[in-house]
Amino acid sequence: MGTRNGTLHNTWYLGIKEFHSLIGDWPMLFMIVFMFTVSVYADATAKPESLHRASIAVVDEDQSQLSSRIIAALHPPQFIDPERIELAEIDPTMDAGRHTFVLDIPPNFQRDVLAGRSPALQLNVNATRQSQAQTGTGYIQNIVNDEIRSFVQRYRSTAAQPVQLVERAMFNPNLSGGWFAAVTAIINNITMLGILLTGAALIREREHGTIEHLLVMPVTPFEIMLSKVWSMGVVVLLASSFSLQVMVKGVLGVVVPGSALLFGAASLLYLFAAASIGIFMGTLARNMPQFGLMTILVLLPLQILSGALTPRESMPALVQWLMSLTPTTHFVSLAQGILFRGAGLDVVWPAFAMVALIGGVFFALALRRLRSTIGKMQS
Structure with missing residues (x-):
């Protein structure tokens, strides 16, 4: 009992020491605040997948009621109010990069539509703005088709479709990319800071020479490691x-149906695993620049291949299997289930178990590596 109390006592005060070290590290504090405020807001409002205020111009050679309807439908927030230009201005304005899209409505367009001749519209796209070009082309095509269909129905009846498809968008009724991006940014930032803070804390001990002070104190590598895990985990969790x-809920107005307490518990469990990875990397790196380069090689696969940005089903089978051995994949799965779909513990408990299991393995590996590193420093 005395040993257990001593371990808890040492772990507690070593963790408090980590808080004091972090408070004096202004660049790290700035990064924490930035990642969970400005970065989350930027990801939600400036993602290229969502078309927002795209520049568009229209050449209206028809000057008809139908062409006016199409132009009026190209309105904010997807597009800036269309600029009307002449036919000869298309190439100069596109060359100057003034517009992402230029729609050319040919003469007699309305007459040909009503006569059933299927006239063609020309859409000029500035493909150097790749994300807007791909998304915006689909937007414009749907807008034009909807306006033509609505206009034609006023003049002649159309045959009833034998089957009607009724769409039901679940969990995100407005199909807003910002909702998905904001929550995904938090998930990715938990991974990033969970690894960075613990690894940087260990590197900071070595660079400042305080690790030698710990070696002469009656503390064990287990207590040193556990103190960094719980202290940095609490910082990222808060x-x-x-x-x-x-x-997310306040400034961006995102509706999160899931339990914040259950997500907090999942985050705390995952931070145990992420912090263990960070400490393991901290024992491999000799200084902070080397640790930073190593972090890039680890974070990019964890964030891109874990399912946070791209569905895992679209990845090769080998990649799916390899990523199933990382805690990030299971954390993304349970976090999305909780926050997006309002899933309870009865649904996400397998992912909880996998995060705990893989986290325990990484903790054991990191502890073994830390003991070996400290042993070399003592000898």
């Missing part, structure tokens, strides 16, 4: 909870 409640 920052992510603030971001979810204030930035």
